[in-house]
Amino acid sequence: MAMISVEGLNFDYPGSRVLHDVSFTIAEGSVTAMVGPNGAGKTTLLRCIAGLEHPHSGRVAIGGTDVAEDPRRVHRMTGYLSDFFGLYEGLTVRQCLTHMAWCHNLPAEDVGPRVEALLAETGIAHMQDKKAAALSRGYRQRLGIGLALVHDPALIILDEPASGMDPEARIALSQHIRLLRKRGKTMVISSHILNELEDYCTDMLVIQHGRVAQHLRLSEFAARPTRILRIGVLGLGVAHLDKLMAQPMLTVVTQEGDFADCEYTGTLQDQQKMLQALLAQGVPVFSLSASGHTLQDAYMTATGAKSDKGGGGS
């Protein structure tokens, strides 16, 4: 069943259109990485899904509820953490969570236990009496996530949740997201840190220039026979490239110095035979590495961007 259904969504800021006829569905229980370059329209799309903006046209439904028809119902089933969220600096961590639990109309007897549970889950129990203003970036982020989860929403939308976090905090966030995934929550996470998204995402939605460039299930991507091979050839030239392209099941995608990035659809045995053939033909191959089917590969394939092998998506 689709948790999120977006059909023909168009959104304008004064003077410019930022979302163009966006349509996709997100399955219940999935964790979707929303990726794309800065200014692609990711945050606007997330805000439309969360029912915080009025789109120009189109339809967004969450769990079968039309956001435009009943946004408050959608808010009750959605937890949203904005990329630039703020905290009530003068309140303690516990007061922040208690206040948000009250705002979500939790029954009075459930407020205390829920706050306790969130303090433990987000790892900020030992900071509960500290003022929000005194928290470090990582702890602020944990509290922000706690505030978004206070009403135990079925859908969780996190916009750049790991930005500015130190490695320890990122690992904690990763573990927390895996825990939520195990509980069957549907999540949409916008981030630039692709190798971290890879740890817990099931789907990837690539947004470019306000349009859906690609929407794929990562398991299907990983299962596909094509692999990316990076072949190093000493003094790689036209003659070598011709010999490479003559190999069956091999397609040269790009060349960079002595390296050729290729897509290969053969088996490992085929690959071994191809290497032997290249060496027999006098091609001075000095390295051959196969990359896995990473989220970064998927992103690069979707956007046609060149990998910088640095881990950043954009």
Place this chain on the structure above:
Amino acid sequence: MSEKKMRYIFTPEFHRYIWLKFSPFRLLAGPVVPVLWLMLCGNFASGPAREILTVARSPGDFAPASGGLMAFFFIAVAIWGCYEAASALRDEVKGNTWDFLRMSSISPWPLVAGKLFGATSYTWYLGLVTLPFFLYAYVADHGAETLGEALQVAGYMVAAGVIGQATAFLASFIDMVMLAGRTGKNRVPRVIGPFILGLVVSSQLFFGLAVQVGRAMSARPAYFLHHHVTWYGQQTVQQAAMTAGMAFALFWLLFGAYRMARAELMYRVTPVVWMLFLASLLGFLCGFVQPRLFYYYMQLFGLFILSLGITYGVMILEASDGRKYARFSDALRAGDWRRVFENMHKWLAGLPFVLAMYVMTLTHVPEAGLHLSFEALGCFMLALLLFALRDGLVIHMALTGGDGKHVTFKLLFYYVLAYLLLPSVQMAASPGRAVDFMPWFFSLFSYVPGHVEPPPLLRTMTFYYPLPVGSFTAAVLPVLGEALLAAGLLFWRLGRKRAESGPEKS
């Protein structure tokens, strides 16, 4: 009490402000000023301290005490309170906490009441702590029999504070929504404008009512305590009418904020309540119109101007929210009447009331005895309406679909060009024909039988100003042409924008 089991006080937002605004020190500091002031003015001190601290030697010496306490109340509730009310939303949006509230299940009324009364809670604490001391000083000054009057004064002081703060809060809410419509992103409302507006309203009520009633500040009997007014034929003391007026204003200020909160919380909002507001405002004010007076029609004319002024102001405020027009236009094309109504701008919803006041005024013009003919008055009012529409349409054309920048400059440029530069050029091209305009204009409304012909130059100025110069051709036709031209240009621009950013298939 442990917070784990604690329910919130009043609303979650109010409770949050209690956490933020109150501390043991602040609680203790609240009564210090009124107590010290009363000690200084009264005779609370004893022994040698009395000689040093007190200035009151007789009951009459309590006058400065009650006056000083009123001033302290005004500073705390009206000045500080209005500032707090005006900045409540700014702090929320600037601190990026607004989205958490919008995504929560909080309802509009708990949000509005919590923010308005929570943000100002400490100022009210200071004010309310002062009131018992004020009542004591007032009664000590004027005698025990004046306790009722003292309570009345205190009631007006509280009302002045609440209405001023509600005005500041609503103004900042309107500013926030207007900015969001204009820029699509920047919602941080300004503080100074709403604060000054709230302070002006609060001051007017405070000094106009509370201080007038209180003998502490004025020995004269308050005019409105003894004067009578008629409302729909019922005679009542003016004070009751003013109290009703304040209740009316407070109701609509709070209800207005409630409606703004509904819109921010993404509930469906239609202009029905706006129409109800206009209807009730005009209905309330029409009750004071005196049918027996010759100038009956002029009072109705005043209400026409009021309804037109409100609609005009709203039209300018809504000019830059082009996205709402786009949704309105799409819904209109699709024949989705519910969405049409939801996206209808308030100025459009207000037009029928302007037209109703137009008809009502004209049907009550006396048959004879006016300087201004029936035709001239009708054409003048129509010209006023068309000038308002022309301005609104031109400003829409300048702002709709823009980037939301330099709005004030664009508005000023238009007004200076349309109402100053262009007519000045025309005037300059007609040397030696200066018009003593103002005496002529006001003489039109005085009770002298016979019509007065307008000065010749004015007939040529109807392109620039709404003028009561007589015929439809002279007074209305020029501005009708301008309004139609502005409408045509606006539709052309909107069509172009639509073509540029129309839905595209990916």
